[in-house]
Amino acid sequence: MDFTDxxxxxxxxxxxxxxxxxxxxxxxxxxxxxxxxxRQIAAIERAAGAELLERRRDGARLTPAGRVVxxxxxxxxxxxxxxxxxxxxxxxxxxxxxxxxxxxxxxVLLPQALAALRESDPGLEVVGREGGTPALVRALRAGSLDxxxxxxxxxxxxxxxxxxxxSLQTLTERPLRLAVPATHPFARGTYVDVTDLxxxxxxxxxxxxxxxxxxxxxxxxxxxxxxxxxxxxLAKLHLVAAGCGLTTLPASLVSAVxxxxxxxxxxxxxxxxxxxxxxxxxxxxTRAVTRVAAVLRATALDALTPPPxxxxxx
Numbered sequence: 680m681d682f683t684d685x686x687x688x689x690x691x692x693x694x695x696x697x698x699x700x701x702x703x704x705x706x707x708x709x710x711x712x713x714x715x716x717x718r719q720i721a722a723i724e725r726a727a728g729a730e731l732l733e734r735r736r737d738g739a740r741l742t743p744a745g746r747v748v749x750x751x752x753x754x755x756x757x758x759x760x761x762x763x764x765x766x767x768x769x770x771x772x773x774x775x776x777x778x779x780x781x782x783x784x785x786x787v788l789l790p791q792a793l794a795a796l797r798e799s800d801p802g803l804e805v806v807g808r809e810g811g812t813p814a815l816v817r818a819l820r821a822g823s824l825d826x827x828x829x830x831x832x833x834x835x836x837x838x839x840x841x842x843x844x845x846s847l848q849t850l851t852e853r854p855l856r857l858a859v860p861a862t863h864p865f866a867r868g869t870y871v872d873v874t875d876l877x878x879x880x881x882x883x884x885x886x887x888x889x890x891x892x893x894x895x896x897x898x899x900x901x902x903x904x905x906x907x908x909x910x911x912x913l914a915k916l917h918l919v920a921a922g923c924g925l926t927t928l929p930a931s932l933v934s935a936v937x938x939x940x941x942x943x944x945x946x947x948x949x950x951x952x953x954x955x956x957x958x959x960x961x962x963x964x965t966r967a968v969t970r971v972a973a974v975l976r977a978t979a980l981d982a983l984t985p986p987p988x989x990x991x992x993x
Contacts, residue, residue: 682726687759690752692719693731697749697821700738700814723748740841741820753822774800774967778807779815779827782912783929784955789828792971792978800970812838819845819960825968828975830929831954832897838958848957848972850979853930855951857896857943858915860922866941873898873947880906880924882915894926897951916940929953931982955979 695705696716706713724731731745741749780789796803807824815827816838828850829838837844857876859865865875876896883894885908894915895903906924909915913935915926920939930953933942945951957975959968 682728685723685726686719687756689719689723689726690748690756692716693723693745694749694752694756694821694823696720696732696739697741697745698814698818698823700740700817702739743842746820749820749822774803776803776805776807776965776967776971777823777825778805778971779810779818779824780807781812781815781828781830782809782910783830783931784828785809786912786932786935788931788955788975788978788982791982792975795978796971796974799974803967803970805971816845816958819958822960825959825964826971826975827958829956829958831956833949833952835954838956843961845958846961848976849954850957850976851931851955851982852952854944855897855953856928856930856933857945858919858926858928858936858940859943860919860925861939861941862922863925863941865925865943868943870944870946873945876925876945877901878904880904882907882909882918882924882926884908884910884915896925896927896945898948913937931955 692705692709692711695709696702699705699708702713702716702720705711706716709716720732727744727748729744730742731748732739733742733745793805796805810818812829812831815824815829818824819827820839820841831838837847839845857865857871859871865871873896876899878901881895881903883903883905894908895905907915907918909918912932916928916932916936918924919926920937928936928942936942957972959972964972
């Protein structure tokens with residue numbers, strides 16, 4: 680089969696596998712059987728005369744030939760989507776940026792940035808979704824996202840080992856915090872020693888194959904006593920407020936904590952810094968992507984700037 684005869688379905692399946700990271704996850708996202716996904720990938724690889732996906736124990740990754748196909752396929756699939764919109768009478772989307780973000784960004788920084796964009800660039804549209812850092816990196820590589828806000832922890836390695844390296848910019852670097860119930864003995868101070876965290880009950884995020892356990896202070900020399908698991912940050916904080924346990928907290932969420940929660944620094948042990956990265960492919964960005972990136976940087980900078988001190992009444 681000549682490559683010019685490749686179907687749109689095969690291109691969509693290739694993008695789904697590249698974005699989801701496994702054939703199984705791609706099949707679930709498309710509503711296909713895994714064997715149907717495998718057949719589509721086999722067909723497009725026969726047409727290309729090369730392997731487009733590297734099958735690894737930890738999933739599937741695009742090969743150099745696969746990246747070439749994916750770069751072109753993204754353009755084709757986006758044009759088909761635009762054509763479908765035009766035929767249905769919907770206005771064409773111009774200046775659209777596809778943004779991905781980690782959950783800790785969605786509560787404060789992202790809404791502030793989007794509100795600022797509506798004021799400064801009302802004709803620019805931002806669409807996207809939340810996800811874990813590995814999933815967002817795959818979506819960038821697959822061409823499904825233009826920008827992504829990623830989380831990074833020491834030793835601050837690159838988010839993947841693929842080539843070419845992603846273009847990365849650090850927006851913030853701040854220490855990890857600890858959220859405790861206002862009724863907890865720790866709440867009487869402004870910090871806690873890491874050694875005092877032994878024997879505490881924790882509220883953590885559900886463990887998955889790609890993300891580390893979130894919510895337990897890193898490096899504790901004991902098996903953590905996890906009382907509850909919750910994926911949503913706000914749910915974890917409300918469980919803390921109810922006295923159900925402790926949880927870790929990125930500094931970006933401090934302003935979103937509900938009543939009944941105290942936020943503390945932790946002393947001792949390794950410095951638990953957390954970075955927020957802005958990532959994109961190394962290709963020259965469009966004007967719309969440049970504008971969104973600039974507003975995200977400005978919003979993150981504002982979040983790091985303490986409010987001016989108010990003078991007392993004379």
